[in-house]
Amino acid sequence: xxxxxxxxxxxxxxxxxxxxxxxxxxxxxxxxxxxxxxxxxxxxxxxxxxxxxxxxxxxxxxxxxxxxxxxxxxxxxxxxxxxxxxxxxxxxxxxxxxxxxxxxxxxxxxxxxxxxxxxxxxxxxxxxxxxxxxxxxxxxxxxxxxxxxxxxxxxxxxxxxxxxxxxxxxxxxxxxxxxxxxxxxxxxxxxxxxxxxxxxxxxxxxxxxxxxxxxxxxxxxxxxxxxxxxxxxxxxxxxxxxxxxxxxxxxxxxxxxxxxxxxxxxxxxxxxxxxxxxxxxxxxxxxxxxxxxxxxxxxxxxxxxxxxxxxxxxxxxxxxxxxxxxxxxxxxxxxxxxxxxxxxxxxxxxxxxxxxxxxxxxxxxxxxxxxxxxxxxxxxxxxxxxxxxxxxxxxxxxxxxxxxxxxxxxxxxxxxxxxxxxxxxx
Amino acid sequence: xxxxxxxxxxxxxxxxxxxxxxxxxxxxxxxxxxxxxxxxxxxxxxxxxxxxxxxxxxxxxxxxxxxxxxxxxxxxxxxxxxxxxxxxxxxxxxxxxxxxxxxxxxxxxxxxxxxxxxxxxxxxxxxxxxxxxxxxxxxxxxxxxxxxxxxxxxxxxxxxxxxxxxxxxxxxxxxxxxxxxxxxxxxxxxxxxxxxxxxxxxxxxxxxxxxxxxxxxxxxxxxxxxxxxxxxxxxxxxxxxxxxxxxxxxxxxxxxxxxxxxxxxxxxxxxxxxxxxxxxxxxxxxxxxxxxxxxxxxxxxxxxxxxxxxxxxxxxxxxxxxxxxxxxxxxxxxxxxxxxxxxxxxxxxxxxxxxxxxxxxxxxxxxxxxxxxxxxxxxxxxxxxxxxxxxxxxxxxxxxxxxxxxxxxxxxxxxxxxxxx
Numbered sequence: 064x065x066x067x068x069x070x071x072x073x074x075x076x077x078x079x080x081x082x083x084x085x086x087x088x089x090x091x092x093x094x095x096x097x098x099x100x101x102x103x104x105x106x107x108x109x110x111x112x113x114x115x116x117x118x119x120x121x122x123x124x125x126x127x128x129x130x131x132x133x134x135x136x137x138x139x140x141x142x143x144x145x146x147x148x149x150x151x152x153x154x155x156x157x158x159x160x161x162x163x164x165x166x167x168x169x170x171x172x173x174x175x176x177x178x179x180x181x182x183x184x185x186x187x188x189x190x191x192x193x194x195x196x197x198x199x200x201x202x203x204x205x206x207x208x209x210x211x212x213x214x215x216x217x218x219x220x221x222x223x224x225x226x227x228x229x230x231x232x233x234x235x236x237x238x239x240x241x242x243x244x245x246x247x248x249x250x251x252x253x254x255x256x257x258x259x260x261x262x263x264x265x266x267x268x269x270x271x272x273x274x275x276x277x278x279x280x281x282x283x284x285x286x287x288x289x290x291x292x293x294x295x296x297x298x299x300x301x302x303x304x305x306x307x308x309x310x311x312x313x314x315x316x317x318x319x320x321x322x323x324x325x326x327x328x329x330x331x332x333x334x335x336x337x338x339x340x341x342x343x344x345x346x347x348x349x350x351x352x353x354x355x356x357x358x359x360x361x362x363x364x365x366x367x368x369x370x371x372x373x374x375x376x377x378x379x380x381x382x383x384x385x386x387x388x389x390x391x392x393x394x395x396x397x398x399x400x401x402x403x404x405x406x407x408x409x410x411x412x413x414x415x416x417x418x419x420x421x422x423x424x425x426x427x428x429x430x431x432x433x434x435x436x437x438x439x440x441x442x443x444x445x446x447x448x449x450x451x452x453x454x455x456x457x458x459x460x461x462x463x464x465x466x467x468x469x470x471x472x473x474x475x476x477x478x479x480x481x482x483x484x485x486x487x488x489x
Numbered sequence: 490x491x492x493x494x495x496x497x498x499x500x501x502x503x504x505x506x507x508x509x510x511x512x513x514x515x516x517x518x519x520x521x522x523x524x525x526x527x528x529x530x531x532x533x534x535x536x537x538x539x540x541x542x543x544x545x546x547x548x549x550x551x552x553x554x555x556x557x558x559x560x561x562x563x564x565x566x567x568x569x570x571x572x573x574x575x576x577x578x579x580x581x582x583x584x585x586x587x588x589x590x591x592x593x594x595x596x597x598x599x600x601x602x603x604x605x606x607x608x609x610x611x612x613x614x615x616x617x618x619x620x621x622x623x624x625x626x627x628x629x630x631x632x633x634x635x636x637x638x639x640x641x642x643x644x645x646x647x648x649x650x651x652x653x654x655x656x657x658x659x660x661x662x663x664x665x666x667x668x669x670x671x672x673x674x675x676x677x678x679x680x681x682x683x684x685x686x687x688x689x690x691x692x693x694x695x696x697x698x699x700x701x702x703x704x705x706x707x708x709x710x711x712x713x714x715x716x717x718x719x720x721x722x723x724x725x726x727x728x729x730x731x732x733x734x735x736x737x738x739x740x741x742x743x744x745x746x747x748x749x750x751x752x753x754x755x756x757x758x759x760x761x762x763x764x765x766x767x768x769x770x771x772x773x774x775x776x777x778x779x780x781x782x783x784x785x786x787x788x789x790x791x792x793x794x795x796x797x798x799x800x801x802x803x804x805x806x807x808x809x810x811x812x813x814x815x816x817x818x819x820x821x822x823x824x825x826x827x828x829x830x831x832x833x834x835x836x837x838x839x840x841x842x843x844x845x846x847x848x849x850x851x852x853x854x855x856x857x858x859x860x861x862x863x864x865x866x867x868x869x870x871x872x873x874x875x876x877x878x879x880x881x882x883x884x885x886x887x888x889x890x891x892x893x894x895x896x897x898x899x900x901x902x903x904x905x906x907x908x909x910x
Binding site for chain 2: 429
């Protein structure tokens with residue numbers, strides 16, 4: 064261990080130990096001795112948007128096929144002798160993994176055999192094994208996952224919206240890639256991506272539950288393989304502040320038409336700035352459009368929306384940031400006009416301060432509530448590191464937010480010219 | 490967790506689960522009635538109206554405001570059918586009083602709020618029907634939901650398989666009725682159906698948290714009148730068809746859905762039935778996952794789930810059109826291997842570890858505490874988690890083989906690609 068810090072939540076009597084391990088890995092541990100279970104995530108800052116990169120000393124930037132981070136996640140479960148699921152089967156742990164736009168996580172949950180399960184996690188993620196044969200086998204499985212997603216109308220709605228918002232940013236491409244792009248993946252490419260992004264300096268281990276920090280660190284000391292920080296460099300294409308297309312439409316077998324209205328926002332420089340902006344965006348939009356608003360009730364009465372309507376959590380990452388709302392409607396364009404009218408009025412005349420304060424209080428309640436769960440605590444630790452903020456920082460930031468901040472945010476950051484309406488209908 | 494059950498009056502009981510580690514208080518009210526599919530639309534619509542309005546908070550907006558004032562408290566609910574029993578659930582939770590910033594008594598307030606919704610609904614001026622406005626909003630909501638069934642292809646295919654596998658039985662119906670049944674309703678019909686439900690249903694109340702239970706008990710004590718105990722049948726086995734029924738339908742989809750229903754002709758214990766399904770396709774090391782997905786690369790998912798109340802196991806997979814038959818054959822081959830006992834002994838050992846691990850997770854969330862106690866009620870079995878683990882431990886390979894040999898293919902449903910899709 065090089066450095067360690069105990070971080071305590073402003074409310075909720077919870078704390079976590081953050082350790083900078085000598086191998087370069089960040090480790091966050093929250094002991095929850097009253098619980099039976101433990102939840103662990105081991106992951107890297109590598110997702111579908113990381114398509115152009117090189118290491119210090121390498122001459123050229125590599126450009127890799129779409130969907131390769133997700134493909135790598137699938138393949139890492141397999142080593143020469145058996146796959147990780149077979150190993151977990153011997154401990155009883157429930158294991159899984161996921162790849163998002165900017166991160167990949169390998170995780171398990173267990174009520175017993177925590178130590179051997181953690182050993183499996185740390186071991187298989189650090190020992191890749193790819194061959195042409197196993198890559199070919201996975202192409203069939205992932206092709207089916209891609210087709211499954213294409214039949215998901217909400218998936219289509221979401222990616223069409225991203226395609227409408229962004230000209231070049233790789234967030235506009237599907238996390239799993241396409242059947243054609245994954246056909247270009249081979250073992251050598253997977254090894255190159257692995258060597259680049261699965262460096263412990265680019266990774267984190269987050270654990271919450273019935274564990275002891277010293278036991279976790281003992282296992283880490285034994286199994287983490289020291290590596291040098293190789294100086295990862297990435298390039299993201301220049302992205303205009305404007306949107307590419309204000310309406311995106313798709314046809315699919317759906318009973319009720321689906322829609323989303325997303326506002327492209329300016330990306331933020333630091334994790335803390337982004338976290339604050341996300342909370343302001345969410346609170347401002349909720350104050351105006353959530354189920355306690357006058358607007359919502361009117362839209363229900365006019366049958367323009369139904370209970371599926373909601374304000375989405377802001378969506379942000381490296382070089383992209385948006386906030387949106389959506390649901391089901393037979394007249395999505397009319398709903399858009401009604402939303403625009405409310406936003407224009409709020410920008411000019413302000414909005415309901417009481418409602419803002421009530422929603423802030425509800426958000427505080429949500430944070431306390433999430434501390435109940437081993438899984439959400441471990442995920443909070445993981446996401447905090449990935450987003451460049453400290454654990455529990457959201458609680459402190461929330462406490463300092465005021466109505467005036469939300470109004471200013473609305474006036475300065477949310478532009479009707481940057482809204483994309485995405486519709487999926489039969 | 491420490492649990493105390495008290496009979497409040499005939500047909501109404503309160504179970505308090507004391508768990509100081511949670512930072513929340515949670516209440517669940519479960520109402521049980523013998524399933525009557527002709528009443529599902531009424532009951533389901535009434536349930537939605539109760540969740541979104543009441544006399545004191547007469548609109549969604551007012552309800553939401555109240556929940557936000559209670560620090561983002563949530564009132565939720567669901568309707569479902571288990572065996573031949575219709576279940577109406579209402580839940581509410583809020584952060585523990587000690588976290589309230591201004592000393593509010595949140596637990597009491599949220600309980601009173603929930604009871605307000607259940608016992609003082611928003612009615613018309615004659616007090617004999619729900620208001621037209623609340624009724625119309627929820628009616629449209631339910632119609633939209635029925636129309637949206639096809640949005641989720643996997644769920645839609647599962648619904649279609651159940652209609653085919655359990656044709657003529659209660660389990661073939663969705664728990665919210667059909668579009669035609671919903672359209673035939675009026676605010677009065679729905680309210681009267683709810684009054685009858687409220688009067689007759691067996692009521693189970695659960696509390697999870699660390700507040701003083703006697704204060705809550707007072708709130709519940711006079712809320713519900715005594716009622717006769719209902720004859721609730723949670724186990725309703727389905728007879729296997731003499732020949733498997735195969736239904737093919739088509740839609741504009743990219744991926745086909747393949748679902749199979751297997752049925753057992755015997756009354757198998759819950760533990761043995763669950764274990765057989767886990768070995769066949771219920772884990773990432775099961776026969777279906779290891780072979781149909783991993784070895785043959787035919788699909789992204791191929792899994793099985795038991796419906797013990799119907800003596801049935803449902804297998805589902807998403808596959809390409811050209812692999813539909815091949816996948817079905819591969820699934821049935823794995824069933825045959827299970828029946829012949831041609832599987833590694835470790836598979837049983839590992840499945841035991843998997844289920845034991847999952848059982849011991851019970852108690853780490855308020856919802857799992859309630860689910861555990863409710864499941865015991867449904868199974869009419871008072872075995873603790875550790876006693877159930879012992880039952881799983883006793884299962885032998887021969888038991889699995891014998892159970893697998895009672896399984897027969899009953900129905901197959903294929904959602905295929907429409908031509909020119």
